[in-house]
Amino acid sequence: MDALLLSRIQFGFVISFHILFPAFTIGLASWLAFVEWRWLRTRDTLWRDLFFFWTKIFAVSFGMGVVSGIVMSFQFGTNWATLSEQAGSILGPLLSYEVLTAFFLEATFLGVMLFGWGRVSEKMHFLATCMVALGTLFSTFWIIAANSWMQTPAGYKIVNGVFEPANWWAIIFNPSFPFRLTHMVLAAFITTCFVIGGVGASYLLRGVHIEAGRRMLKAAMIFAAITVPTQVLVGDQHGLNALKHQPIKVAAMEGHWEHMPKGEGVPLVLFAVPNETAERNDFEIALPRLGSVILTHTLDGEIEPLKSVPASERPPVKPVFYAFRLMVGLGTAMLLLVLASLWAWWRGRIFESRAVLTGWRVMMLSGFVALLSGWYVVEIGRQPYVIYGLLRTADAVSPVIAAASVMTSLIVYASVYAIVFGAGIWYLRRLVVQGPHPHEPPQHTERGEKTPARPLSAADETVAPTGEGA
Numbered sequence: 001m002d003a004l005l006l007s008r009i010q011f012g013f014v015i016s017f018h019i020l021f022p023a024f025t026i027g028l029a030s031w032l033a034f035v036e037w038r039w040l041r042t043r044d045t046l047w048r049d050l051f052f053f054w055t056k057i058f059a060v061s062f063g064m065g066v067v068s069g070i071v072m073s074f075q076f077g078t079n080w081a082t083l084s085e086q087a088g089s090i091l092g093p094l095l096s097y098e099v100l101t102a103f104f105l106e107a108t109f110l111g112v113m114l115f116g117w118g119r120v121s122e123k124m125h126f127l128a129t130c131m132v133a134l135g136t137l138f139s140t141f142w143i144i145a146a147n148s149w150m151q152t153p154a155g156y157k158i159v160n161g162v163f164e165p166a167n168w169w170a171i172i173f174n175p176s177f178p179f180r181l182t183h184m185v186l187a188a189f190i191t192t193c194f195v196i197g198g199v200g201a202s203y204l205l206r207g208v209h210i211e212a213g214r215r216m217l218k219a220a221m222i223f224a225a226i227t228v229p230t231q232v233l234v235g236d237q238h239g240l241n242a243l244k245h246q247p248i249k250v251a252a253m254e255g256h257w258e259h260m261p262k263g264e265g266v267p268l269v270l271f272a273v274p275n276e277t278a279e280r281n282d283f284e285i286a287l288p289r290l291g292s293v294i295l296t297h298t299l300d301g302e303i304e305p306l307k308s309v310p311a312s313e314r315p316p317v318k319p320v321f322y323a324f325r326l327m328v329g330l331g332t333a334m335l336l337l338v339l340a341s342l343w344a345w346w347r348g349r350i351f352e353s354r355a356v357l358t359g360w361r362v363m364m365l366s367g368f369v370a371l372l373s374g375w376y377v378v379e380i381g382r383q384p385y386v387i388y389g390l391l392r393t394a395d396a397v398s399p400v401i402a403a404a405s406v407m408t409s410l411i412v413y414a415s416v417y418a419i420v421f422g423a424g425i426w427y428l429r430r431l432v433v434q435g436p437h438p439h440e441p442p443q444h445t446e447r448g449e450k451t452p453a454r455p456l457s458a459a460d461e462t463v464a465p466t467g468e469g470a
Contacts, residue, residue: 004397006406007079010413012379014071017417019375020368021065026140026185027192028058029133032113034219036129040122045438046211052117053212053436054196057428059114064424071413079406083386083396087163090156090171091146098142106135137185144184148177150387151378152245163387175245179238180378186231187374191367193227194334196220198364199432201357209435214351217360221341221350228334235331236294243295246388247304248313249381252320254291255281258307265292265300271325274317279307315383319376327373330366337363 001009032054039047073095076084084091112120112128120128155170156163165171197220203213243250251257255269257279268290272281292301306314337359344353351357382388386396 001403001407003079003401003403003406004394006403006410007075007397007401008393010079010406010410011072011075013410014068014075014413015375016372017421018065018068018072019371021061021068022136022139023184023188023191023371024195024368025058025062025065026136026188027190028054028061029129029136030189031192031196032058033126033129033133036126040126046215046436049436049439050212050215052439053431055114056431060424060428060431062110064421067420068417078409079398079401080386080396081398081401083391086161086391086396087150087387090149090163090165093165094142094146094149094172098139098146102135102139102142105138106132109135140185140188141181144181145172145174145177147378148180149174151180151382152176153387153390163390176238176241179234179241182234183231183238183374186227186234187367187371190224190227190231190334191371193220193224194360194363194367195365197224197360198362201360202364202432203435204351205354205357205361212436217351217357218345220360221338221345224334224338225342228331228338231331232335239295243303246382248306248309249315249320249377250295251304251306251308252315252317252381253324253377254295254303255284255317255321256291256303256305257281258305259302263300265289265298266295266303267291268294272321274321276311276314276317279311312384315381320381323373323376323380327370327377330370330373334363334366334370 032051035047035051035054038044039051109128109131112125113132116125116128149171152175153163154174155165155167155172157166158164196216200213200216200218200220203209204217239250254266255272255274256266260266265288267286267288269281269284269286272284272286275282289299291303292298295301295303306317337356340359341350341356344350344356384392384394386393
């Protein structure tokens with residue numbers, strides 16, 4: 001393995017860890033704002049207890065997201081120096097805007113949200129929670145703007161081999177940006193939604209924290225009933241946009257190798273084993289014309305096949321093909337679970353239906369898998385380019401970096417991540433198993449001051465015995 005392949009593996013490994021935590025906290029921050037709003041409106045102490053329970057989980061997840069993201073910035077300088085040199089005038093400001101508008105906003109109000117309960121007014125605390133939620137969305141805006149520009153570059157000019165900004169409006173709002181931003185935000189919300197619903201269903205199955213479990217499951221079900229169908233529609237529009245600007249990526253997603261006879265349309269390949277050497281699909285199971293209906297909204301629409309470009313211009317077909325089907329399959333399972341939940345709710349059996357509760361518990365982490373699958377489709381599908389159609393990945397890697405150095409750092413990253421994130425995930429599981437507990441009001445010190453709430457504090461009680469695990 002050369003430095004290029006190792007650098008790609010290293011970046012893919014790091015971002016696969018990193019993307020899970022920001023996506024989770026994007027949805028979780030908005031959930032916390034909703035829960036605190038419900039507490040302020042109803043004064044029901046259970047909402048307050050749920051707020052502190054999920055605040056602990058948010059704080060740990062936010063910290064792991066920050067730690068995993070720091071490594072990525074170093075890789076641009078060490079592993080991808082040519083990319084930084086040629087596209088830094090555009091990518092640098094976009095990423096710095098994320099720090100200036102999003103990270104500073106989150107950092108400013110995060111402390112108030114985590115430690116200000118009882119020390120600031122209720123309205124100020126709620127404002128801080130809302131600002132943290134808004135900050136996560138700002139962060140998503142700028143990160144997706146930078147990534148979307150690399151997918152569908154616009155508003156640039158090339159001067160002496162360097163990308164220079166010509167129109168910042170066109171750079172930020174490039175052709176794929178609106179679709180990818182909406183798709184990503186919905187994916188983050190759905191990921192968090194299924195975690196919350198899965199935790200609630202788990203409590204109901206175990207017979208603990210019954211009322212908290214009911215509220216979490218009900219809220220998750222209603223929100224999923226809105227977001228999952230919306231995501232299907234947004235995904236369709238995103239696919240049409242990709243077909244227009246990145247047709248070979250779509251061909252890899254669909255396993256479509258060559259032009260069909262005129263009038264026959266494109267089949268929908270349900271399953272196959274793409275054979276890149278022979279340029280065909282083995283063991284293919286396909287439905288005639290359905291691919292055209294989905295991709296072009298016509299019965300006989302045609303898309304650009306993989307064979308229309310040389311093999312050197314195609315992405316790796318297998319990972320894109322299978323990752324896309326995994327994402328779509330999980331999305332379909334989510335939709336079916338939501339429909340089953342609504343049916344059980346209509347019959348008044350949503351909290352008693354063991355099949356529905358088990359479905360939510362099984363699908364608890366499905367959003368993370370679907371999120372990673374979609375990200376792999378997007379990133380691997382644009383290969384062999386890092387800036388689509390303009391800068392090849394092979395030309396973006398640092399020219400003097402040694403393969404041994406990349407391998408060493410990759411091993412170190414993997415080892416440290418296994419320890420740090422293994423401990424973090426174990427801690428998160430411990431918090432979930434213990435569940436929400438009544439929150440004690442802040443105590444007064446000898447000076448008459450209130451001590452801050454400590455949402456990061458671990459559970460003092462012993463973890464539930466075997467058999468009651470989440």
